[in-house]
Amino acid sequence: MKYEFDKLIDRKEHHSAKWNEMGNKFGTNDLIPMWIADMDFKTAPEIIEAMKEKLEHGVFGYVNRTDEYYKTACNWLKKRHGWDVSTENITYSPGVVPALSIIIQEFTKPGDKIIIQSPVYYPFFNVIEENNREIVLNPLKETERGYYEMDYEDLISKIDDAKFLILCNPHNPVGRVWKKQELKKLGKICFARGVKVISDEIHSDLIFKENKHVPFASLGKEFEENTITCFAPTKTFNIAGLYSSFIVFPNSKDKDIFEEALGRIDLKRNNPFSLVATMAAYEKGEPWLDELLVYLEENIDYMIEYIKENIPKIKVRKPEGTYLVWLDFRDYAFSKDELGRKMIEEAKIAFDDGLWFGNEGEGFQRINVACPRVMIEDVLKRLETVFK
Known part of the structure; x- marks a missing residue:
């Protein structure tokens, strides 16, 4: 790939809501953030270059x-x-x-x-x-x-x-x-x-x-x-x-x-x-987007295969679009608040809780997969530890 999506970028010291607002939302920042719908990738270099030109203009x-x-x-x-x-x-x-x-x-x-x-x-x-x-x-x-x-x-x-x-x-x-x-x-x-x-x-x-x-x-x-x-x-x-x-x-x-x-x-x-x-x-951003879509789909395919092989009680259907995946935990029959509590206290993951999307979301969690693959791997191991 021409563009680098596997690189981990430290966002904690750069005013990131996704990384630094978990304390307010989940009660602790000691979580891996897979919630807010932004990406943990640098944007297209062509966009960065345009912003650099504006910065250097200085007005x-x-x-x-x-x-x-x-x-x-x-x-x-x-x-x-x-x-x-x-x-x-x-x-x-x-x-x-x-x-x-x-x-x-x-x-x-x-x-x-x-x-x-x-x-x-x-x-x-x-x-x-x-x-x-x-x-x-x-x-x-x-x-x-x-x-x-x-x-x-x-x-x-x-x-x-x-x-x-x-x-x-x-x-x-x-x-x-x-x-x-x-x-x-x-x-x-x-x-x-x-x-x-x-x-x-x-x-x-x-x-x-x-x-x-x-x-x-x-x-x-x-x-x-x-x-x-x-x-x-x-x-x-x-x-x-x-x-x-x-x-x-x-x-x-x-x-x-x-x-x-x-x-x-x-x-x-x-x-x-x-x-x-x-x-x-x-x-100028279309080539970057085309590569991004390949990487996102590979993330999703990797996650689905891992869940199928190792945590099959979690059900997941491949999305047709977006970088958000709707994880189905209903087979565990948790009470209304128990699923979210286990994610935060045991798995140490910040997902968007399904209940945020309405009562029809009970038993679901939404994961944001727009991140380097190593973060997906970490999340899946945590899920396996808690839910297998």
């Missing part, structure tokens, strides 16, 4: 986004996902979760119902509740052990009076890359009842062989007109701390409302490094 005043900034994002969507997007419909956001919160504030009112498909990324719960909107759960349906599908019948029974559905595409934590026919069926149900879709597609570039990401809004004019889509280079290129994402709106009116809201809280500009990093990522 860090307010920055201006040119048309080229948005063109790089549009070109990436076209090349990587086959979706033609106009620069006129794209705007900046400091992050996807802040964008979700602002969209909810600006396009709904207190008490409005918003649908999410649990088990799902837990900030979805937070942005709805903290903005005084009502959560409507449309849980995914487990059709085979560890394989999830959307429950359309349940959705139809609950969709009336809802304002939005937040779609996780690809899905975090279960790793589904939704197929075109699944998305079309979902879209038709939403259109028929006047429910708009916010599609969180932050993991859209992290797709494994034999799977293809389909942007929800790319499926036709009616899909595009009914959808707000959230993208970012941050998960893809491990630059989450730079706070850069972009939102695709169906029309200029909705985009203007969002931009005015950002302006009211003065969050309308990139910082100098996020601007050049985003452009470098989309213009």
Whole structure:
């Protein structure tokens, strides 16, 4: 490989939330951190070089986004996902979760119902509740052990009076890359009842062989007109701390409302490094990403094989996308809190507990495999010691 993913990098002395906030979250920092969804790899050298040039320039005043900034994002969507997007419909956001919160504030009112498909990324719960909107759960349906599908019948029974559905595409934590026919069926149900879709597609570039990401809004004019889509280079290129994402709106009116809201809280500009990093990522980062996907898939395959041979009571299904794997401990029949306690006190591992993703996550743990292989090996030995 041209790029080095096996190298261990010490992050403890560099203000890493993943490594240094475990005491607040888990009660101790004496754990191997496999929780927060960022990577333990250096980002693409081309991105680092662009940031070095900005650093050496030495002037860090307010920055201006040119048309080229948005063109790089549009070109990436076209090349990587086959979706033609106009620069006129794209705007900046400091992050996807802040964008979700602002969209909810600006396009709904207190008490409005918003649908999410649990088990799902837990900030979805937070942005709805903290903005005084009502959560409507449309849980995914487990059709085979560890394989999830959307429950359309349940959705139809609950969709009336809802304002939005937040779609996780690809899905975090279960790793589904939704197929075109699944998305079309979902879209038709939403259109028929006047429910708009916010599609969180932050993991859209992290797709494994034999799977293809389909942007929800790319499926036709009616899909595009009914959808707000959230993208970012941050998960893809491990630059989450730079706070850069972009939102695709169906029309200029909705985009203007969002931009005015950002302006009211003065969050309308990139910082100098996020601007050049985003452009470098989309213009020059593809070779790094292609190698990263190979390494991540090898990590996952190694882990699945090890568990199958040594801890078969833990069930795991290979994700179709993301660098997150949904580990199933239900065969152990632990009580609600016992599984998490064993992870922290005995295995000394920090996972995202399945319960964080909703009640449907009970008995699961989510592992982040975007790290050097030696960390995966360490985790697996710890799991084997405790659970074999």
